[in-house]
Amino acid sequence: FLHLQHCFPAQTLFAWSLLVWTFAAVIVPVVITLWCSIQRSKRKTHMKQFFRQSRHGWHYTDLFSKPTYCCVCSQHILQGAFCDGCGVCADEQCLRRADRELSCKEIMAPSRADGVVFHRWVRGNVPLASYCVVCKQQCGTQPKLCDLRCVWCQTTVHDECMDSLLDATQCNLGEFHNLIIPPHYLYQVNKLRRRHADEYKKLAMDCGDGWTPILVLANTRSGNNMGEALLGEFRSLLNPVQVFDLSQLAPAKALQLCTLLPPGCVRVLVCGGDGTVGWVLDAIDSMKLKGQDQFIPRVTILPLGTGNDLSNTLGWGAGYAGEIPVEQVLRNILDAGVVKMDRWKVQVSSKGLSIRKPKVLSMNNYFSVGPDALMALNFHTHREKTPSFFSSRIINKAVYFLYGTKDCLVQECKDLDKRIELELDGERVALPSLEGIIVCNIGYWGGGCRLWEGMGDEPCPPTRLDDGLLEVMGVFGSFHCAQIQVKLANPVRLGQAHTVRLVLKSSTMPMQVDGEPWAQGPCTITITHKTQALMLYHSSEQTDDDDDESEVEL
Numbered sequence: 001f002l003h004l005q006h007c008f009p010a011q012t013l014f015a016w017s018l019l020v021w022t023f024a025a026v027i028v029p030v031v032i033t034l035w036c037s038i039q040r041s042k043r044k045t046h047m048k049q050f051f052r053q054s055r056h057g058w059h060y061t062d063l064f065s066k067p068t069y070c071c072v073c074s075q076h077i078l079q080g081a082f083c084d085g086c087g088v089c090a091d092e093q094c095l096r097r098a099d100r101e102l103s104c105k106e107i108m109a110p111s112r113a114d115g116v117v118f119h120r121w122v123r124g125n126v127p128l129a130s131y132c133v134v135c136k137q138q139c140g141t142q143p144k145l146c147d148l149r150c151v152w153c154q155t156t157v158h159d160e161c162m163d164s165l166l167d168a169t170q171c172n173l174g175e176f177h178n179l180i181i182p183p184h185y186l187y188q189v190n191k192l193r194r195r196h197a198d199e200y201k202k203l204a205m206d207c208g209d210g211w212t213p214i215l216v217l218a219n220t221r222s223g224n225n226m227g228e229a230l231l232g233e234f235r236s237l238l239n240p241v242q243v244f245d246l247s248q249l250a251p252a253k254a255l256q257l258c259t260l261l262p263p264g265c266v267r268v269l270v271c272g273g274d275g276t277v278g279w280v281l282d283a284i285d286s287m288k289l290k291g292q293d294q295f296i297p298r299v300t301i302l303p304l305g306t307g308n309d310l311s312n313t314l315g316w317g318a319g320y321a322g323e324i325p326v327e328q329v330l331r332n333i334l335d336a337g338v339v340k341m342d343r344w345k346v347q348v349s350s351k352g353l354s355i356r357k358p359k360v361l362s363m364n365n366y367f368s369v370g371p372d373a374l375m376a377l378n379f380h381t382h383r384e385k386t387p388s389f390f391s392s393r394i395i396n397k398a399v400y401f402l403y404g405t406k407d408c409l410v411q412e413c414k415d416l417d418k419r420i421e422l423e424l425d426g427e428r429v430a431l432p433s434l435e436g437i438i439v440c441n442i443g444y445w446g447g448g449c450r451l452w453e454g455m456g457d458e459p460c461p462p463t464r465l466d467d468g469l470l471e472v473m474g475v476f477g478s479f480h481c482a483q484i485q486v487k488l489a490n491p492v493r494l495g496q497a498h499t500v501r502l503v504l505k506s507s508t509m510p511m512q513v514d515g516e517p518w519a520q521g522p523c524t525i526t527i528t529h530k531t532q533a534l535m536l537y538h539s540s541e542q543t544d545d546d547d548d549e550s551e552v553e554l
């Protein structure tokens with residue numbers, strides 16, 4: 001007992017020291033981490049506020065992807081901010097000075113009396129693999145803030161070659177001058193007392209023949225954050241005023257810039273999926289309603305995400321993942337031809353509910369009822385339930401495949417031909433034993449398969465994007481659908497028509513328009529021609545004639 005009493009204080013001491021050390025080892029790092037993250041978020045919100053009022057389009061990065069030097073203090077920096085318009089970089093300490101002292105690319109500015117446009121040189125951080133316009137050697141190779149780039153024409157030149165640059169002041173806006181809205185044009189339009197198309201045409205004479213300014217509308221929500229990077233690249237190559245982020249501004253607002261440009265020459269590049277293209281085309285249709293017919297632009301696509309059938313039909317591919325540089329994208333647009341594309345109105349009138357207004361949808365790609373719509377609908381509802389699970393593309397594919405095969409077993413669309421009536425241009429069509437009907441406007445369906453032509457083993461009536469005709473096909477079931485997708489089978493051709501009417505007599509069926517699925521009870525569906533859109537198409541083979549406006553068969 002005595003022994004115990006003797007050692008008790010030592011034990012308490014030990015326990016206390018253990019407690020203190022545990023506290024130090026666990027709590028202190030936690031507190032430090034918390035404090036750091038609070039400071040960090042404080043700094044971030046502070047920075048955001050500053051970015052909002054600044055003259056540049058600043059973006060903050062924790063790590064620059066290439067060797068970068070601060071444009072103010074010339075130090076090598078790992079983190080800091082860069083302006084995607086003019087390419088100025090600065091570390092946090094120099095950011096305010098950079099914003100105050102270095103001017104950005106001017107989106108609107110008066111031209112000189114003699115009409116000469118000056119280069120706008122920015123020193124340092126020239127793009128990798130850029131070459132000096134004077135000595136043709138590579139620029140930006142020295143480990144310091146060196147060499148210059150013009151933010152308009154993208155010409156690069158060594159510091160030491162600058163003196164021997166012959167036209168050191170004259171800038172012709174470079175390779176993409178036909179796509180850029182020059183600052184002086186906007187300045188003059190802004191000064192106009194009477195804003196009229198004829199005045200714009202007069203002003204456009206300063207911009208050269210063949211001037212076809214482009215507006216870039218990017219959806220940053222589609223396709224793996226590609227949109228964000230594209231916005232930056234287009235801002236640096238073009239006038240930042242002609243580049244729009246659709247998450248900040250609706251297409252209808254962005255398209256109003258068309259009404260300040262000469263009619264008939266404007267192009268709109270939509271960066272996004274087929275859904276985004278439909279959104280922009282709807283906004284263009286509403287321009288027609290506002291009486292702005294003459295200002296309607298031609299639409300071209302840079303597809304983001306995967307399986308974009310409309311984009312694929314027009315020759316722009318099913319999905320862009322950076323395979324070709326943005327400069328090449330612009331070159332392809334300069335070479336593109338114009339084609340008219342039919343757009344359709346899908347009217348769904350539910351049976352018995354005459355009080356309710358019929359549902360009206362716009363269609364560019366296809367309408368379908370049956371297995372492929374069911375697949376899309378199952379996928380859609382499960383994605384709504386557990387969105388986080390569907391963030392990966394591979395999981396998406398697996399799930400899509402599982403739902404497709406599951407339907408093989410349950411046969412939810414069985415005996416469609418007994419429950420549905422099909423009329424093409426007012427004439428009833430006798431249906432074989434079917435599970436699904438697909439109505440196509442464009443050549444591709446289901447993420448890259450040519451449905452109407454099939455495998456080309458039998459001749460078929462030709463299709464065009466502008467013939468005002470829809471192609472109507474039938475499928476025997478989801479297994480048949482899958483076979484068609486891997487090009488092992490053809491759908492049943494039911495015919496071509498200007499107007500398609502479907503009457504669903506009983507039960508609920510899955511339906512979709514342009515990939516947007518829903519479940520539909522007994523109803524009448526009428527698909528009629530709505531309007532035509534002016535689209536640009538890309539033909540991969542180089543043609544000799546540069547007759548841009550010729551319309552070809554697609």
Ligand SMILES: [Zn+2]
Nearest residue numbers: 070073091094
């Ligand atoms: Zn600095």
Ligand SMILES: [Zn+2]
Nearest residue numbers: 056083086104
């Ligand atoms: Zn800038």
Ligand SMILES: [Zn+2]
Nearest residue numbers: 119150153171
């Ligand atoms: Zn220049």
Ligand SMILES: [Zn+2]
Nearest residue numbers: 132135158161
């Ligand atoms: Zn040089």
